[in-house]
Amino acid sequence: MTTTAHPGTNGRGTAGDPGGSREAGGREAGGRARLGGLVWLVWRQHRLVFGVLLAAAVAGVVWCVVLRGQMAGFIDSHHIAGCSQISLVPRCAHTQEAVTEFRDTYGSPLRLIEVGLVLLPALIGLFLGAPLIARELEAGTDKLVLTQSVGPLRWLAAKTGLPALVVLTATTGLSLAFSWLWQVAGDEVSGFYWYSTLGFHSLGPVPVAYSLLALAVGTLAGLLLRRTVLSMGVTLAAVVMAQAALSQLRRYLLPAETAEFPQNRPAQLPDDSWVVGQGNYTRSGARLPDAPCDPSPGYEACLRQHDVAGQYMEHHPASHHWPLAWIEAGIVLAVAAVLTVLAFRAMRRRHG
Missing domain, CATH: 1.20.190 (Delta-Endotoxin; domain 1)
Structure with a gap:
C-alpha cells in the first residue's frame, strides 16, 4: 500500500518516480515522512x-x-x-x-x-x-x-x-x-x-x-x-x-445533598442548584415526600397534626456539575x- 521507488541503473527513480523523489516506506527524499499506506x-x-x-x-x-x-x-x-x-x-x-x-x-x-x-x-x-x-x-x-x-x-x-x-x-x-x-x-x-x-x-x-x-x-x-x-x-x-x-x-450518579428549611424560613436554593426531590420533614426527622396538607383554612392545624417541622430539598449544587459530567463520560467511554x-x-x- 506504500509507494516504493525502484532505482534504475543510474541510481535514480524509475519513470514513474522521476529523480527518485520518494523512498521506500513512504518517505520523501528530504527525509520528511508523508501520509501513506492505510492511513492515506x-x-x-x-x-x-x-x-x-x-x-x-x-x-x-x-x-x-x-x-x-x-x-x-x-x-x-x-x-x-x-x-x-x-x-x-x-x-x-x-x-x-x-x-x-x-x-x-x-x-x-x-x-x-x-x-x-x-x-x-x-x-x-x-x-x-x-x-x-x-x-x-x-x-x-x-x-x-x-x-x-x-x-x-x-x-x-x-x-x-x-x-x-x-x-x-x-x-x-x-x-x-x-x-x-x-x-x-x-x-x-x-x-x-x-x-x-x-x-x-x-x-x-x-x-x-x-x-x-x-x-x-x-x-x-x-x-x-x-x-x-x-x-x-x-x-x-x-x-x-x-x-x-x-x-x-x-x-443517581452522585449522592444528592439535602437542605432543610424550618417552617419560619422560605425554601429557597440558588438558581444553579438542580432540585431532584423535596417534601416535608417531621420533628423526629422522618421525611414525608408528598405534601401531607392541602392549602386550606385548616392548613396550619394539619401541619401540627403531622408534626411537620419544615421542608427539605434534595439537590445537586453547581459544584456537582463536573463530577457528574466526568462520571457519565467515563461510563459512555467504557461502553x-x-x-x-x-x-x-x-x-x-x-x-x-
Missing part, C-alpha cells in the same frame, strides 16, 4: 466528512470566542454578573431589564450552540460511524484491500483509528470553547442551567464521550449488518437511547471501548 487510504476515502467536521469545529470555536467577548462586555457594562431575572441578591435589585435584554440578545446563539453539540454525536454516528465499514462490506471493496498483504485487524484498526482521532480533536475543541463561553454567560444570567438536558450534554467531556460512542456504535453496526442505510438507522436509535437512558440515571473490542472480535471471527 482512510483519509482519501473519508476526507469530505473529515473536512466538514474539522471546518465546523474551527467555525464553532471562532464563534464561541467572538460571542464570549460580546457577552462579557455586556455583562460588565451592565453589572449583571450572577444576576437572574428574579434574584434575592441585593446588588441585583435593579438589573431585571438588563438581564432580560441580555437573554433576548444572546439567548438564541447560546441555544443554537447547545443544540449543535447535542446533535453532533448522532450526526457523527450517521455520516461517519455507520458508513465506515458498512459501505466497504456492501460494495465489496474490503476484499480488494485485504488482498494487498493487509490483515483484517490492521485494516479495521486503520479504519477506526484515524476517524476516532479526527472526532476526538474536533469535539474536544468545540467542547472546550463552549465551556469557556459558559463561564461567562451560563446559569443565572442566561437562564440556561448546567443541569438542563441541552446544557449538560453540551459541556465538558460529555459531548466528546458521546461522539466516540456514536463512532463505535456505527462501526459495530456496519460490521454486523453490512448494510449502510440499516446501520445508520440502528446507530441513530442507539445513540438517542443512550442519551435518554443516562439522562434518567444522571441524578464505547467494549463495543470497539466486540468489533475487533467480530472481524477476527469472520476472517479467522
